Amino acid sequence: MFAFRLDTRSGVPTYLQLVEQVRHGLLLGYLQDGDQLPTVRDVAAALVVNPNTVAKAYRELERAGLVAPRAGQGTFVTGNVDRVPAATYAKLSARLRAWVNAAREAGLGPDQVRALVTAILDEDRSKARAA
Amino acid sequence: MFAFRLDTRSGVPTYLQLVEQVRHGLLLGYLQDGDQLPTVRDVAAALVVNPNTVAKAYRELERAGLVAPRAGQGTFVTGNVDRVPAATYAKLSARLRAWVNAAREAGLGPDQVRALVTAILDEDRSKARAA
DNA sequence: GCTTGTGTACTATCCGACTAGTACAATGCG
DNA sequence: CGCATTGTACTAGTCGGATAGTACACAAGC
Numbered sequence: 001m002f003a004f005r006l007d008t009r010s011g012v013p014t015y016l017q018l019v020e021q022v023r024h025g026l027l028l029g030y031l032q033d034g035d036q037l038p039t040v041r042d043v044a045a046a047l048v049v050n051p052n053t054v055a056k057a058y059r060e061l062e063r064a065g066l067v068a069p070r071a072g073q074g075t076f077v078t079g080n081v082d083r084v085p086a087a088t089y090a091k092l093s094a095r096l097r098a099w100v101n102a103a104r105e106a107g108l109g110p111d112q113v114r115a116l117v118t119a120i121l122d123e124d125r126s127k128a129r130a131a
Numbered sequence: 132m133f134a135f136r137l138d139t140r141s142g143v144p145t146y147l148q149l150v151e152q153v154r155h156g157l158l159l160g161y162l163q164d165g166d167q168l169p170t171v172r173d174v175a176a177a178l179v180v181n182p183n184t185v186a187k188a189y190r191e192l193e194r195a196g197l198v199a200p201r202a203g204q205g206t207f208v209t210g211n212v213d214r215v216p217a218a219t220y221a222k223l224s225a226r227l228r229a230w231v232n233a234a235r236e237a238g239l240g241p242d243q244v245r246a247l248v249t250a251i252l253d254e255d256r257s258k259a260r261a262a
Numbered sequence: 263g264c265t266t267g268t269g270t271a272c273t274a275t276c277c278g279a280c281t282a283g284t285a286c287a288a289t290g291c292g
Numbered sequence: 293c294g295c296a297t298t299g300t301a302c303t304a305g306t307c308g309g310a311t312a313g314t315a316c317a318c319a320a321g322c
Binding site: 010011012013016023024027028084088089092093095096097099100102103104106107108110111112113114115116117118119120121123124125128 | 141142143144147154155219220223224227228230231233234235237239241242244246247248249250251254255256
């Protein structure tokens with residue numbers, strides 16, 4: 001079963017964090033067509049948040065056409081998303097993992113690693129906008 | 132002069148985004164000891180936010196000992212942060228940039244790139260916590 | 263000394279995220 | 293049918309971020 005996590009210090013609204021995690025799961029293949037998401041009440045209990053907050057996230061995902069609710073059953077993935085081919089995914093993640101290790105060995109702390117990644121991704125975003 | 136940017140859709144509070152960007156600038160060497168940050172009023176005008184919001188960010192940075200205000204002058208960096216050596220930084224960022232390009236050429240969209248990076252960094256975070 | 267530009271402080275207000283609690287609709291199962 | 297489980301809907305309230313507007317304190321420069 002898919003598991004959620006929360007970062008309360010990030011300032012990102014809870015329901016958006018949940019939406020993001022499902023989106024990422026779909027993009028990376030952790031979640032596939034037909035998979036069931038944890039029930040609203042389960043998630044609410046596990047993360048100690050209000051059921052309404054979880055429901056808001058699920059509603060958002062439903063609006064986006066990524067999941068569909070079945071009353072009395074739960075919420076299920078209706079995967080119509082471009083997934084990364086498994087081989088490509090494995091290759092890229094291995095290479096990225098190596099990079100993170102190299103950065104850590106070069107003495108960079110987690111914050112510095114994140115800062116550098118953010119900077120490079122922002123470059124990429126700027127290029128994408130310019131193109 | 133240092134320049135700020137805003138991502139209004141991220142859900143991250145404005146003042147926290149400003150704090151983060153200064154922190155990153157310090158970590159990566161974009162900002163150095165003695166550098167002046169844009170004035171509160173300049174930032175407020177450029178980003179179209181309330182001066183109080185910018186002041187809140189600067190106050191936060193001052194509390195952290197990263198910057199110091201000089202009345203009538205502006206806010207200046209008091210850089211007591213571990214910076215990444217320039218050579219290390221150049222090497223790592225080049226390698227990461229290459230990885231991003233490879234990912235894009237493999238057909239991954241910006242969102243997928245970010246998702247993958249987030250996933251790997253979360254792995255790293257979990258390992259760091261476990262250690 | 264006066265003016266200008268800077269950071270700071272304060273109050274009031276608005277809005278969105280989140281919570282609390284309850285109730286309802288639909289499905290599956292005995 | 294009756295019950296449990298699930299998602300959904302609604303109202304009311306709390307809390308924090310952001311805004312608006314004003315006022316103050318300090319330093320530099322004419």
